[in-house]
Amino acid sequence: MLVAKNIYKSYSSNGIKNLVLKNISIEINSSDFVCIVGRSGSGKSTLINVLSTLLKPDEGTILYNNIDITSLSEKELNNLRLKDFSIVFQFHHLMPYLTAIENVLLPFMSNFKPVTKKQYEKAKEALAKVGLAGKENRLPGQLSGGEQQRVAIARAIVKSPKVLFADEPTGSLDKANGDEVIKILHNLNDEGIAVVMVTHEINYAKNCSKVIEMEDGIIKSIN
Numbered sequence: 001m002l003v004a005k006n007i008y009k010s011y012s013s014n015g016i017k018n019l020v021l022k023n024i025s026i027e028i029n030s031s032d033f034v035c036i037v038g039r040s041g042s043g044k045s046t047l048i049n050v051l052s053t054l055l056k057p058d059e060g061t062i063l064y065n066n067i068d069i070t071s072l073s074e075k076e077l078n079n080l081r082l083k084d085f086s087i088v089f090q091f092h093h094l095m096p097y098l099t100a101i102e103n104v105l106l107p108f109m110s111n112f113k114p115v116t117k118k119q120y121e122k123a124k125e126a127l128a129k130v131g132l133a134g135k136e137n138r139l140p141g142q143l144s145g146g147e148q149q150r151v152a153i154a155r156a157i158v159k160s161p162k163v164l165f166a167d168e169p170t171g172s173l174d175k176a177n178g179d180e181v182i183k184i185l186h187n188l189n190d191e192g193i194a195v196v197m198v199t200h201e202i203n204y205a206k207n208c209s210k211v212i213e214m215e216d217g218i219i220k221s222i223n
């Protein structure tokens with residue numbers, strides 16, 4: 001479904017080019033739960049950002065259902081991100097003055113039309129899926145850190161994406177809340193969403209269908 005071929009990515013600052021991804025090739029299937037692991041600075045976040053289209057690679061192709069998404073226009077990329085790809089970060093990035101359900105409804109608001117009853121029901125369903133039924137009308141500040149992250153996951157899945165990218169989704173959580181988030185991601189994967197996750201927590205990589213180990217910008221191993 002997602003095939004990255006010969007990806008190179010560098011950052012430039014003060015005229016100095018830092019090559020961070022060096023000839024990366026990977027294949028992600030629709031049923032995969034992929035974990036990207038590796039030392040700090042090995043290029044994990046850069047890789048997930050390139051795969052999820054947040055960053056453009058310098059070289060290489062990324063085929064999504066046989067379409068090269070590296071050559072899409074910004075408008076086409078936005079469509080892809082709204083429809084098929086979704087992203088969860090280490091920090092939840094919720095709007096503090098909107099309730100949980102209003103935050104989850106945000107992806108429906110990109111066309112400035114009023115939210116429909118069906119969309120509201122979908123948002124409620126997404127919150128129930130992450131174990132937050134009954135807490136729809138709480139503000140983020142009235143939820144625990146783990147619950148806030150689960151609202152962010154509900155927001156990411158409300159439009160039924162095909163691929164969910166998660167960059168250190170448990171990074172700011174304690175073990176119990178981190179475990180809960182991982183369980184939710186596995187449930188979503190069982191329901192048919194491909195998951196691509198960066199994690200420092202080697203235990204969380206154990207139940208993944210693919211573990212990609214990064215080292216200094218190259219893939220050290222794929223298991």
Ligand SMILES: Nc1ncnc2c1ncn2[C@@H]1O[C@H](COP(=O)(O)OP(=O)(O)OP(=O)(O)O)[C@@H](O)[C@H]1O
Pocket residue numbers: 011012013018020038039040041042043044045046047
């Ligand atoms: N926006 C940027 N501009 C310049 N250099 C960057 C930028 N983002 C990352 N880098 C550099 O690219 C390299 C890889 O960073 P990246 O964040 O992808 O690694 P990582 O494996 O995710 O690290 P961590 O586990 O610490 O989050 C690092 O040397 C980092 O300093």
